[in-house]
Amino acid sequence: MNRPTDPVTSTALASPAVTRAALFGLTRLRRSTRTERREWLLAFVLLLPALTMLALFVAYPFARGIRLGMLDSVVGREGQFIGIQNYIKLWYDSIFQRTAQNTFIYTACATFLKLSLGMLVALMLNNLIGFKRLLRASMLLPWIVPTVLSTLAWKWMFDPTFSIVNWILYHLGFIQVRVDWLGGPVAAITSVILVNVWRGMPFFAITLLAGLQTINPDIHEAAAIDGANAWQRFWRVTWPLLMPVTMVVVLFSVIQTFADFQLVYILTGGGPANSTHLFATYAYQIGIATGKLGEGAAASLAMFPVLFLVVLFQLWYIRRGEGGKGGA
Amino acid sequence: MAAVSSGGWRRWFYLYLPLGAIVILTLFPFYYMAVTAVRPDREMYIPWNRPNFAPFWTLRPTLEHFALLFRETLFARWLVNTLFIALMSTGISLFCGLLAAYALARLRFPLGGALGTGIFVTYLVPQTLLFLPLGEVIRSFRLGDTPWALILTYPTFLIPFCTWLMMGYFRTIPRELEECAQIDGATRLQAMVRIVFPVAMPGILSAGIFAFTLSWNEFIYALVFLSSATQKTIPVGVVSELVRGDTFFWGPLMAGALLGSVPVAFIYSFFVEQYVSAMTGAVKG
Amino acid sequence: MAEQRRGTSGKRWTSVPRRTFLKAAAASAGAAALGGMPGILHAGLAPAYPKGTKLHLLQWLNFVPAGDKVFLAQAEEFAKQMGVEVTVERIGMGDIRTRTTAAIEAKSGPDIILIPNNLPHLYADGLADVSDICEALGKEQGGFYDLARANAFAGRRWIAVPQFVYSWAWNYREDWLKEAGWTKFPETWDEFREMGKKLKAMGRPIGQAFGHSENDPNNYVYALVWGFGGYEVEKDGKTVVLDKKGTLEAIKYNTALWKEALDESGLSWDDASNNRAFLAGSMSVTGNSPSIYFVARDKFPDVFKVINHAPMPKGPAGQFYQLPTLSSAVMKYSKNQKLAKEFIRWYMAKPQYEKWFEVMGTFAIPPTKVWYDHPVWTRDPKLTVFRDVIKDARQIGYAGPPGRKASEALAKYIVVDMFVKAIQGDKPEVALKWATDELKKIYGT
Structure with a gap:
């Protein structure tokens, strides 16, 4: 399909506002350096509160965490420096390998499903005439209940002896015998993904809906007059215009999903046979349950570079998108 | 988005039905939470494959769980x-x-x-x-x-x-x-x-x-x-x-x-x- | 709000708020009540603790609410006597580790923590020496059981005071076993399997959890491995010997049992699943503490009548149990260690402990032997079996010492997952090799 940055499309879509902004950009070039210095000062003042908070409550503990990852500390005993041995140990740890694999599958599947379902719901809600308010509010419910509690509800719904899900599927004729939702290795990770999608989809839907409402209907009309069908209009008009919002939502969702903890902790505890362990739950298990703080820190940190790469890529993509739209 | 032309069965097929399905799926756990919250304890010991398993309602709703929560x-x-x-x-x-x-x-x-x-x-x-x-x-x-x-x-x-x-x-x-x-x-x-x-x-x-x-x-x-x-x-x-x-x-x-x-x-x-x-x-x- | 203690008027659930602030006017109440205090307080001495001293105890949320009530009342009494403030905080069992670790690392938190299993060894460096309490207690109460001692004694010093051991037994439906032709619970694993086959054919299988949860899965899998003659590591705590014929036999046995006799949803079960399923009548046998029996007594009179309990079947190597323990540890960072110890002495002393033990029913096995002949055990003959399980209990990581490495193997669910892998279709040899390799990594050989 068409790339969102297709030059023809983006020129066609550039709103008059953007063009005007570009004109102002030219004026800006002639500004004096004194203004720039003042900007620099203002920026510093504006950034100060955020940076102070982050330095105190993230940077410092993070540095301690990195150090901890290179010690052989166990709880209550300051460890010796052992370099990257914790990481080497994890690399060869079969449970850790499984964990890494689970995390990637979990993140990829859940994000894909959340995006496509969320987009679908946003499009449909955008088209709806009545009930909008009610639907929007109710769609948000899964996102609002504290995760721990809604996950407990799912645990109850999946309980092999009392499963409502089994009851429904059985009476609809989809299954003959009960499904052990959290028992099989594939079933368990699927169930965990489903719960994550259930929880996270509203975030996508509502934010994308907000994005959709900013799109000028005239553009659609113009495209329709040009003979584009619904599918084409979505891919050539809506999708590229929604791209910035989409990327931000996906970005945050990927991070949250990748580092997910509560859901698995409550639903399966990583079982059966480690088939649902994620980085966070396994790191927690090592660090807290076995008291190997150094190794646990290393396991927590192991997800960092991966996330970092994913995020760098997405940030680059977002910025590139902005450049393509002809802004600054 | 204009995936749906206005009016008629198409609107039902492309909009109301799928949206309804998704809304029901999204909200079902809440409904179930609500039913569980007013279900008397004894009924929660009925396995799903028993004929008297009544998932969607309870005949003897109770507020005891809420009372317990606050008391x-x-x-x-x-x-x-x-x-x-x-x-x-x-x-x-x-x-x-x-x-x-x-x-x-x-x-x-x-x-x-x-x-x-x-x-x-x-x-x-x-x-x-x-x-x-x-x-x-x-x-x-x-x-x-x-x-x-x-x-x-x-x-x-x-x-x-x-x-x-x-x-x-x-x-x-x-x-x-x-x-x-x-x-x-x-x-x-x-x-x-x-x-x-x-x-x-x-x-x-x-x-x-x-x-x-x-x-x-x-x-x-x-x-x-x-x-x-x-x-x-x-x-x-x-x-x-x-x-x-x-x-x-x-x-x-x-x-x-x-x-x-x-x-x-x-x-x-x-x-x-x-x-x-x-x-x-x-x-x- | 929390300060207010709620009435005890016949509520089904618990009448105790999670935490109760126990405040007492130091001077008046303390002095007046001193005369009534047995042994542990030196008569005539005014409380040696400055007014406003606070003691904070972190405990698991007791399954038996009545036990909590008694404990809180005792804490209140102690607070009054000593003229201090005692806070009892209770949280879920699984979260105790998190809190303990965080407290030790931050060097602040509760003064006393009730630590499960052999975890005191994990936190040994952060725990104060309580040898004086334990030695006196042992002398006074007929000595500690091996399991209790193993979990709280670290080579030269006691690092925690065992409070109790969870009891465990097979819970079974007498009526359904009779229907299947078993008037007596089987005594060997082979008979157990025969019985299970019949029961499952009747649609009432045996229920056993294999998920990642603290108690039930481990109770069973360790008992099975030991019963068939396998164990994790030699006495030196280094040589991993899991890869033995006994272990392999246990895996094969269990895999067959899974198909023939077990409820095939156990892979996702946690500690709570079997309680509810058993009471719901969807299975006829499951291993558990007497918590099922107690709930049945209160809520399911018809089920209550037909439950009975039985010990672990014997395997070729014998009959063994893995049982969780809870021990009170005084935290090294605590500034009130003396008072904390005083408090532990107080609630472990016979008069107080007996009251608590009686309401706990047979759920708690006392760590010392003096309680063996207590009428609690024989009041209800269906519960007597819980008394003896501790004699054949082995510590985690048998035959090695119960230390950090043993906890790691336990916390990673290696033995449980070995069985799960076989159930999921791995060859028993492959599952065994996986587990052995994992253990070798932990024990460093």
Whole structure:
């Protein structure tokens, strides 16, 4: 399909506002350096509160965490420096390998499903005439209940002896015998993904809906007059215009999903046979349950570079998108 | 989107049916929570494959689980705590995030891009790594077992989020708006506060909503940094009070989940409307 | 709100708020009540603790609410006597580790923590020496059981005071076993399997959890491995010997049992699943503490009548149990260690402990032997079996010392997952090799 940055499309879509902004950009070039210095000062003042908070409550503990990852500390005993041995140990740890694999599958599947379902719901809600308010509010419910509690509800719904899900599927004729939702290795990770999608989809839907409402209907009309069908209009008009919002939502969702903890902790505890362990739950298990703080820190940190790469890529993509739209 | 032509069966087929299905699927767990919350305990011992398993209703609804929640636990107190903590930390994060986002999106200064990425990266630092070293920080500030332990630590994952969300919105606001104001004689700061922030209201609201939700949900920090029952938040309070040894009190658990979300849902229903319409207005205007 | 203690008027659930602030006017109440205090307080001495001293105890959320009530009342009494403030905080069992770790690392938190299993060894460096209490207690109460001692004694010093051991037995439906032709619970694993086959054919299988949860899965899998003659590591705590014929036999046995006799949803079960399923009548046998029996007594009179309990079947190597323990540890960072110890002495002393033990029913096995002949065990003959299980209990990581490495193997669910892998279709040899390799990594050979 068409790339969102297709030059023809983006020129066609550039709103008059953007063009005007570009004109102002030219004026800006002639500004004096004194203004720039003042900007620099203002920026510093504006950034100060955020940076102070982050330095105190993230940077410092993070540095301690990195150090901890290179010690052989166990709880209550300051460890010796052992370099990257914790990481080497994890690399060869079969449970850790499984964990890494689970995390990637979990993140990829859940994000894909959340995006496509969320987009679908946003499009449909955008088209709806009545009930909008009610639907929007109710769609948000899964996102609002504290995760721990809604996950407990799912645990109850999946309980092999009392499963409502089994009851429904059985009476609809989809299954003959009960499904052990959290028992099989594939079933368990699927169930965990489903719960994550259930929880996270509203975030996508509502934010994308907000994005959709900013799109000028005239553009659609113009495209329709040009003979584009619904599918084409979505891919050539809506999708590229929604791209910035989409990327931000996906970005945050990927991070949250990748580092997910509560859901698995409550639903399966990583079982059966480690088939649902994620980085966070396994790191927690090592660090807290076995008291190997150094190794646990290393396991927590192991997800960092991966996330970092994913995020760098997405940030680059977002910025590139902005450049393509002809802004600054 | 115009995937659906107006009127007729097509509208039903492409819009109402699938939307209805998704809404039902999304809301079903809530319905089930609600039914469980009013179901007498005895009925919760009926396996799914028994003929008298009645999943969708109960003939003898009871309020005993709710009564238990308020009589035997400090649920009302937890609700207040959670609200207070979530509101405060959201407020702090919005303040910090808004200012930072404006600087990063609008001002030119050395290392701006790097700082932006830097702030974002803090969002990636896993909580499972942070909570132990953070414990030391909390102790040295003597904040243990006070709401401030959470109010000050939640912004660590809220600020990056707010900053980045707001940066996105600021970028969608044409620079000409504030430049016009500046030409009219306003200072940069005035232009920011009077022109840009109001226009960015939908963005601020959405950042606020999601920041609020994240703090509403948080579990590990709340578990580790608070110890008095009177200080606890809903997730930690409900779980540790109602999962006893090898017995789950499903009725009160679900009642707690429900009560812990419905009031917020109500507030949200108002804000979401604001959020979407404000955004639409901002673009049109 | 929390300060207010709630009435005890016949509520089904618990009448005790999670935490109770116990405040007492130091001077008046303390002095007046001193005369009534047995042994542990030196008569005539005024309380040696400054007014406003606070003691904070962190405990698991007791399954038996009545036990909590008694404990809280005792704490209140102690607070009054000593003229101090005692806070009892209770949280879920699984979260105790998190809190303990965080507290030790931050060097602040509760003064006393009730630590499960052999975890005191994990936290040994952060725990104060309580040898004086334990030695006196042992002398006074007929000595500690091996299991209790193993979990709280670290080579030269006691690092915690064992409070109790969870009891465990097979819970079974007498009526359904009779229908299947078993008037007596089987005594060997082979008979157990025969019985299970019949029961499952009748649609009432045996229920056993294999998920990642603290108690039930481990109770069973360790007992099985030991019964068939396998064990994890030699006495030196280094040589991993899991890869033995006994272990392999246990895996094969269990895999067959899974298909023939077990409820095939156990892979996702946690500690709570079997309680509810058993009471719901969807299975006829499951291993558990008497918590099922107690709930049945209160809520399911018809089930209550037909439940009985039985010990672990014998395997070729014998009959063994893995049982969780809870021990009170005084934290090294605590500034009130003396008072904390005083408090432990107080609630472990015979008069107080007996009251608590009686309401706990047979759920708690006392760590010392003096309680063996207590009428609690024989009041209800269906519960007597819980008394003896501790004699054949082995510590985690048998035959090695119960230390950090043993906890790691336990916390990673290696033995449980070995069985799960076989159930999921791995060859028993492959599952065994996986587990052995994992253990070798832990024990460093």
